[in-house]
Amino acid sequence: MKAGQILQVIADCPQSFRSVPEEAVKHGYQLVTEPKKVGQDIYFYIRVIK
Incomplete structure (x- = not known):
């Protein structure tokens, strides 16, 4: 992923x-x-910084 993109993570634990x-x-x-x-x-919504 590139810097600034947002990853959506869905977990059930x-x-x-x-x-x-x-x-x-x-x-x-x-x-x-x-x-x-x-x-x-x-x-969870996580932004890539690097």
Whole structure:
């Protein structure tokens, strides 16, 4: 992916609510919004910085 693009990640594991944002920041990406839970799915929007 190119810098500035946004990746949508959909997970259904409750632990991902914490681990996905931590890993994104750890690897130099930016969480665009707070994770949103819809039913059992958790949606993440992550911006590529590099």
